[in-house]
Amino acid sequence: MSAERRSLIMIDITTDQLIVRRGQSFLLTLEMSRPFTEGEELHLTAETGKPPSHLDMPSLCSDCGIDSSSALQRGIVVLTVTPAADAPVGRYLLSASTERKKTSLGSLVVLYNPWCSADWVYLPNGNEREEYVMNEQGVIFRGAGHFITPMQWDYGQFEDDMVDICLKMLDINPKHLKDPADDVSARCNPIYVSRVVSAMINSNDDRGVLQGCWDGNYVGGLNPTHWSSSTNILQRWYLNNCHPVKYGQCWVFAAVMCTVMRFLGIPCRVVTNFESAHDTDKSLTIDNFFGHSGVVAKKSRDSVWNFHVWVEAWMKRPDLLKYGNYDGWQVLDPTPQERSQGAFCCGPAPVSAILKGHVDLKYDIPFVFAEVNADIVNWMVSATGSKTKMNSDTRKVGQNISTKAVGSSRRMDITDSYKDKEGEEERTVFKHAVTSLNSQEEGNDRGPQKGAEPLKVEMKIEKVTNPE
Numbered sequence: 500m501s502a503e504r505r506s507l508i509m510i511d512i513t514t515d516q517l518i519v520r521r522g523q524s525f526l527l528t529l530e531m532s533r534p535f536t537e538g539e540e541l542h543l544t545a546e547t548g549k550p551p552s553h554l555d556m557p558s559l560c561s562d563c564g565i566d567s568s569s570a571l572q573r574g575i576v577v578l579t580v581t582p583a584a585d586a587p588v589g590r591y592l593l594s595a596s597t598e599r600k601k602t603s604l605g606s607l608v609v610l611y612n613p614w615c616s617a618d619w620v621y622l623p624n625g626n627e628r629e630e631y632v633m634n635e636q637g638v639i640f641r642g643a644g645h646f647i648t649p650m651q652w653d654y655g656q657f658e659d660d661m662v663d664i665c666l667k668m669l670d671i672n673p674k675h676l677k678d679p680a681d682d683v684s685a686r687c688n689p690i691y692v693s694r695v696v697s698a699m700i701n702s703n704d705d706r707g708v709l710q711g712c713w714d715g716n717y718v719g720g721l722n723p724t725h726w727s728s729s730t731n732i733l734q735r736w737y738l739n740n741c742h743p744v745k746y747g748q749c750w751v752f753a754a755v756m757c758t759v760m761r762f763l764g765i766p767c768r769v770v771t772n773f774e775s776a777h778d779t780d781k782s783l784t785i786d787n788f789f790g791h792s793g794v795v796a797k798k799s800r801d802s803v804w805n806f807h808v809w810v811e812a813w814m815k816r817p818d819l820l821k822y823g824n825y826d827g828w829q830v831l832d833p834t835p836q837e838r839s840q841g842a843f844c845c846g847p848a849p850v851s852a853i854l855k856g857h858v859d860l861k862y863d864i865p866f867v868f869a870e871v872n873a874d875i876v877n878w879m880v881s882a883t884g885s886k887t888k889m890n891s892d893t894r895k896v897g898q899n900i901s902t903k904a905v906g907s908s909r910r911m912d913i914t915d916s917y918k919d920k921e922g923e924e925e926r927t928v929f930k931h932a933v934t935s936l937n938s939q940e941e942g943n944d945r946g947p948q949k950g951a952e953p954l955k956v957e958m959k960i961e962k963v964t965n966p967e
Contacts, residue, residue, distance in 0.1 A: 516605075516606055516608060517605070518608040519607065520610050520764055521582050521611060521612045521615060522583070522618055523581065523614075524580065524581040525580055526566060527604070528576070528578075530575055533574055534574050536571065539598070541596075542595065543594070543595050544595075545591040547592070547683055548589075565577065565579075582609050584612065585619075586687060587683055588686050589609065590606055590608050593605060593606070593607050608662060611764030619690075619814050620689050621815075626906060628766065630906060631813065632766050632767075634654070634761075635656060635657060636654065637654055637754075638903040639750050639754060640902075641771065642773075642806065644805075647773070649910065652727055653728040653729065654757055654761060655728060655730035656758045656762040657762070661730070662762075664734070664736075667737060669682075671705070671706050672695045672698065672699050672705060673705050689765050689812070693765065694831075696831075697832065697833045697844035697845060698833075700759070701752060703843040706741045706743075708736045709732065709751060709752055709755060712745065712747075712748070713748065717745070719745055720745020723751050726754075732744050733755065748834075749807050750808040752808075752833040753810050753832070757810050760812055760831075765813070767813070768811050768903065770809055770811050770900060771807070771900070772807050773898040774804075775804045775897070776869050776875075777802045777807075779837065781866070782869075783865065783868065783929070783932060783933055784801075784873055784876045785803055785873050785876065787875070787876070787877045787878065789880065791879065791882075809831065809845070810831050811850065812828070812831055813827060814829060816849055819852075819861065825851055826849075828849075829848060829849055830845070830848040830853070830867045831847050832863075833845075845863045847862060849864075853871065854916060854917055854928075856928040856931045856935070859935050865932070870897070871918055872928075874892065874896075876890075876891045877891070894921050897917065897918060899914060900913050900914040900916075
């Protein structure tokens with residue numbers, strides 16, 4: 500028994516192995532050594548993971564049946580196979596067995612399908628699918644808010660070895676090493692997989708792709724400005740036994756993640772936020788401390804970067820309910836900044852939730868909300884250590900949030916999708932976010948966050964003379 504495989508909707512990634520998308524039918528031709536009758540039993544089995552987990556084809560596929568092009572009397576059985584729209588993505592080993600014999604048919608790689616309406620990553624607009632899934636070239640914006648410069652980038656998600664590289668990344672992530680069966684099963688969910696990829700692009704917790712460097716000392720590696728291609732980085736990582744490539748900064752981390760997400764079939768785009776805040780304590784403020792002489796009284800861990808780059812991925816968020824209110828673009832940030840559930844990853848955080856200040860939802864929404872909309876607060880610190888709020892800047896953070904436009908290299912400003920224009924509505928959202936965070940902290944017996952409580956006035960009355 501031999502097998503010939505023909506995909507009904509081909510994916511232009513490799514000619515060496517069969518790659519299909521969830522919900523996409525393909526034909527599997529079995530050439531038997533004898534005639535085959537419809538009454539005979541024929542079992543197809545799919546194995547995935549290490550050690551392999553066995554799946555009957557009904558578990559992997561939503562439909563599997565004998566195609567009308569079969570010539571059963573000649574022993575040619577043509578099967579129409581459709582992977583389920585919620586099947587776990589990854590590589591499967593297929594085998595077929597009759598009462599007499601079991602035969603290996605080879606490997607099958609299943610990816611997410613943004614063309615399939617039943618898939619959680621379904622993107623209805625064809626031009627956007629072409630841009631955010633199929634386009635191998637892109638533009639990343641850097642610089643400063645009033646001096647934005649474009650940089651060409653080669654994503655190369657369909658280049659040689661991308662199949663093996665991206666699947667290797669999933670197979671060596673810490674969750675897979677801890678519980679392979681659970682991890683492989685969870686790969687049906689793009690929310691889960693996107694968090695895994697976010698963590699695996701940096702090497703802080705694992706055998707991730709890139710090591711960051713921000714101190715200017717690039718000994719033993721290359722300046723992050725050297726890179727202009729994801730494939731060069733990913734191939735180095737893969738060929739070097741998954742040791743991290745040196746070095747990356749935010750735009751490099753984001754670009755490499757965009758490549759992996761597009762390969763997997765999750766629509767993805769690179770986004771730049773100018774005047775981007777890094778809030779270290781979930782206060783939604785960037786706090787600066789000054790002494791009476793004007794010098795810095797103590798160094799704050801908070802900061803504002805001239806720009807920061809992350810990615811957005813398109814997917815449904817049924818885990819958040821609300822009738823699809825949080826479906827659509829989700830922020831994911833592979834640059835290692837703060838831990839999320841113990842790992843250096845960030846997101847997916849719904850952009851719609853960030854806009855409304857819904858900071859009580861998964862994942863990492865307070866951190867991203869602060870990146871685009873934190874207040875900068877200056878404090879006067881007395882000799883005794885008491886603090887007095889001097890002033891605040893509600894406008895500086897989060898400027899000219901940018902991504903490449905669909906079908907062209909021009910810059911598209913998407914700031915309005917993250918926050919309202921400065922004014923009453925924006926202040927209302929900010930106060931709602933602060934109040935929500937304080938409520939969460941009080942519920943955790945940790946008390947209110949700094950910068951969120953109202954200013955306190957202390958009064959002391961001394962009797963100087965008796966009243967007449």
